[in-house]
Amino acid sequence: MEESTRAVVTSDGWKLCLRDHDLNELYNLKVDPIEAHNLYYTGKYDAVIARGRDEIHRWQEMTEDRLKI
Numbered sequence: 872m873e874e875s876t877r878a879v880v881t882s883d884g885w886k887l888c889l890r891d892h893d894l895n896e897l898y899n900l901k902v903d904p905i906e907a908h909n910l911y912y913t914g915k916y917d918a919v920i921a922r923g924r925d926e927i928h929r930w931q932e933m934t935e936d937r938l939k940i
Contacts, residue, residue, distance in 0.1 A: 875890065875891050875892075875938050875940075876888050876889065876890045876891075877889050877890075877927045877930075877931070877936070877938060877940055878927075879923050879926045879927050879930075880900065881919075881922070881923060881926070883901075884899060884900045884901040885897065885898070885899055885900065885919050885923060886898045886900050886906070887911075887919070887920060887923030887924070887927070889924065889927060889940040890940065891938055891939060891940050894909070894911070894912075895911045895912075896909045896911050897909065897910045897911040897916055897919065897920060897923075898910065927940070
């Protein structure tokens with residue numbers, strides 16, 4: 872099965888990766904530039920995740936990207 876990912880890096884240094892078949896990822900690149908600590912599932916960054924997800928969904932609408940993430 873092929874996996875697809877959509878990602879965004881925000882202006883304040885967060886990187887969010889959403890996948891259709893695997894674990895999602897969230898990193899604070901300002902304190903973790905080598906992406907060693909996935910923060911997505913900690914439950915502490917729901918607002919950051921929601922903001923990044925909204926950015927990705929807006930991009931998907933603009934480009935007619937149909938991937939379900």
